[in-house]
Amino acid sequence: MQNALNKSTKNAYGMGQFAWAAKDSCFHYFLFFYYTQILGMSPSIAGLAALLSIIADAISDPIVGYFSDKSQSRRWGRRHGFMALSILPVSLSLFAIFNPPAGLHDGGLFAWYIGSAILVRTALTFFVVPHMAMAAELSDDYHERTNIVLHRTFWGYAGGISLQVLAWFILIPTATSNGDIASGYQNIGLAAALLAAVGMAIAVWGTRSRIPYLKQATSEQKSRAWYCAFTDIIQFFKIPSARILFFGSLILVCGMGTANTMLLHVNTFFYGFSSTQTGAFMLCVFVALIPATILTMKITAQMGKRRTLMLFLITAALVGPIPVLARIYGFAPAPGTANLLILVCLFVVIHQTFFIGAMSITASMAADVADDVEAESGLRQEGSLNSALMLIQKVTFGAGTLCAGFILDFAGFSDSVDASGITMDMLARLGWAYGPGISLIVLGSVYVFSLYRSRREGEAFREMDKRAIAAS
Numbered sequence: 001m002q003n004a005l006n007k008s009t010k011n012a013y014g015m016g017q018f019a020w021a022a023k024d025s026c027f028h029y030f031l032f033f034y035y036t037q038i039l040g041m042s043p044s045i046a047g048l049a050a051l052l053s054i055i056a057d058a059i060s061d062p063i064v065g066y067f068s069d070k071s072q073s074r075r076w077g078r079r080h081g082f083m084a085l086s087i088l089p090v091s092l093s094l095f096a097i098f099n100p101p102a103g104l105h106d107g108g109l110f111a112w113y114i115g116s117a118i119l120v121r122t123a124l125t126f127f128v129v130p131h132m133a134m135a136a137e138l139s140d141d142y143h144e145r146t147n148i149v150l151h152r153t154f155w156g157y158a159g160g161i162s163l164q165v166l167a168w169f170i171l172i173p174t175a176t177s178n179g180d181i182a183s184g185y186q187n188i189g190l191a192a193a194l195l196a197a198v199g200m201a202i203a204v205w206g207t208r209s210r211i212p213y214l215k216q217a218t219s220e221q222k223s224r225a226w227y228c229a230f231t232d233i234i235q236f237f238k239i240p241s242a243r244i245l246f247f248g249s250l251i252l253v254c255g256m257g258t259a260n261t262m263l264l265h266v267n268t269f270f271y272g273f274s275s276t277q278t279g280a281f282m283l284c285v286f287v288a289l290i291p292a293t294i295l296t297m298k299i300t301a302q303m304g305k306r307r308t309l310m311l312f313l314i315t316a317a318l319v320g321p322i323p324v325l326a327r328i329y330g331f332a333p334a335p336g337t338a339n340l341l342i343l344v345c346l347f348v349v350i351h352q353t354f355f356i357g358a359m360s361i362t363a364s365m366a367a368d369v370a371d372d373v374e375a376e377s378g379l380r381q382e383g384s385l386n387s388a389l390m391l392i393q394k395v396t397f398g399a400g401t402l403c404a405g406f407i408l409d410f411a412g413f414s415d416s417v418d419a420s421g422i423t424m425d426m427l428a429r430l431g432w433a434y435g436p437g438i439s440l441i442v443l444g445s446v447y448v449f450s451l452y453r454s455r456r457e458g459e460a461f462r463e464m465d466k467r468a469i470a471a472s
Contacts, residue, residue: 005138005210010151012206013138016083016131017156018199019090022192023124025160026094027117028260030167032401033268034098034185036408041109043413047261047405049110053117054398058391060122064129065387066229069380077211078383079130079137080204087200089123091193098189121394127200129390133382134207136367137214142456146300146364150293153360159195161286166191168279176275215380232381233388241372241454242385245365246392248448252313252362253393255441257400258407259434265413266434269422270327271344272335284345288352296357305361305368306452312358313446317439319351324435328428368456375455407433 032050035041041049064082071078097116104112135148167188175184236242267273267281300308323344326332333339366389370382411429 005144005148009138009207009210010148011155012202013131013134013148014151014153014155015159015199015206016127016203017152018159018202019124019196020128021156021158021160022094022163022196022199023090023120024260025163026098026188026192027120029164029264030185030188031097032261032404033264034182035109035113038182038185039100039109041106041113043405043408044402045110045405046113047402049113050117050401051398053114053121054394056114056118057121057125058394060125061129061387061391061394062229062233062384063387064125065133065381065383065385066224066232068130068133068383070224072216075211077214078216079134079214080208080211082126082130083200084204086123086126087197087204090120090127090200091197093119093123094196095189095193098186098192125387125390129383129387131203132363132366132386132390134210134214135363136370136382137380138207138210142368143297143301145367146297146305146360149360149363149367150296153356153363154289154293155199157285157289157356159199161282163188163191163195164282165279168275168282172275215382229384232384233391235377236373236385236388239369239372239376241365241369241452244448244452245362245369246389248445248452249362249389250392250396251441251445251448254396254400254403255438255445257397258404258441259400259438261401261404262407262430262434265408266324266430269413270324270335270427270430270434271340273341274336277336277341280341281345281348284348285352285356288349288356291349291353292356292360295353296360299357300361300364304457305365306449306457309358309361309365309449309452310446312354312361313442313449316351316354316358317442317446319347319354320442321435321439323347324431328431328435365452365454368454371456372454 027050032043032046035046035049036043068078068082071081073081076084093116097113097120100109100112100116135145135152138148139145167184171187171191172181172184175181175187237246264278267278271277273281296308296312299311303311323332326343327335327340332343366386367382370380370385373379373381373385407430411433412423412426413430
């Protein structure tokens with residue numbers, strides 16, 4: 001590839017992940033709690049609303065991937081036009097979902113949640129699918145692709161954590177002290193909208209110089225029928241590396257959806273953390289970014305992506321439940337104390353170091369799978385491949401959110417509750433599901449990923465063997 005990538009371009013590309021991070025932070029950590037504990041929706045109904053909105057949105061993923069792969073513009077290329085057009089609708093819909101009209105109850109809230117969530121997710125698809133596809137096009141190098149994805153991961157987490165720190169240290173405490181906690185969540189929607197808009201604009205502007213060097217649509221690709229947007233997904237499942245990546249991601253993301261949806265309930269009720277302590281908890285994820293980046297680059301260079309991914313996921317699965325089990329069996333400090341926060345944060349840094357690395361590796365694998373797809377079909381289909389992966393992840397994350405709703409209902413969190421109404425039995429049910437339960441799901445994904453093979457990984461191992469022989 002001509003005109004090698006510089007760091008500023010990688011950073012500009014990475015900052016585009018602000019949009020995904022803003023949506024994820026809102027949907028994973030704030031929105032479910034806001035609708036259930038502040039606005040009064042049943043957790044299972046809120047979980048159903050989340051799942052239905054994801055299913056309704058999922059149809060847009062392959063369509064956007066299809067049109068992005070076949071589009072052609074001398075000024076905007078295959079990707080940048082879609083990315084630029086999505087900036088305004090993503091920002092407006094993120095603000096809207098946290099600001100339902102006054103006086104809505106049950107059915108009205110349900111409808112607003114679904115409608116706004118569909119708008120957010122669909123508008124974001126027009127940015128994220130082309131943006132993710134660019135990772136495979138910015139470089140052909142096996143290891144540099146991991147580096148590009150790590151830039152995207154770093155800035156995504158940085159943006160998401162910044163939003164959460166703003167929420168937990170400023171917006172929610174200020175709203176609580178003013179006696180209007182709902183306004184704190186409404187301001188989170190505004191902050192998320194601004195974060196998304198800034199990141200998307202930087203990514204479009206900062207990578208525009210790469211447009212002449214990105215892959216172009218072939219004449220065959222331009223003439224493909226619209227229904228190929230859906231039939232291509234079936235064809236991807238016939239390619240071994242794509243099939244394993246899809247199924248492994250399905251299991252892993254389902255666990256993530258369940259865990260992230262339950263996290264605020266766990267921090268608030270299980271650990272007894274205040275909003276400020278929850279902010280400190282979230283900062284630990286940011287701390288984990290640096291060791292995650294270093295370890296991922298170093299270990300994948302020695303072991304390859306598949307074996308590093310398995311090692312990271314096993315480690316995360318073993319470390320994750322430790323503070324939960326310590327709390328259940330009485331080995332942890334008292335709820336809400338600084339000592340408990342320190343203990344939990346220590347394990348969060350370790351867990352997230354390996355989990356962030358694992359998620360970066362799966363994203364890098366998608367770029368290598370795109371090469372396998374080209375070898376089979378003769379077409380560059382980064383957009384369609386990433387849209388298929390997003391479709392699977394959205395639906396399974398929604399299934400995880402629904403599972404979390406059922407778990408919270410089962411644990412006794414079916415209505416708006418405060419600390420005085422919590423029993424040890426409720427906490428035990430919540431803890432066992434959140435700790436060991438999620439780890440079992442993660443270990444299930446490890447088995448699937450152990451079956452992964454790709455042409456690029458084989459080439460990389462052969463190159464490593466040559467270097468080892470030359471050095472001996």
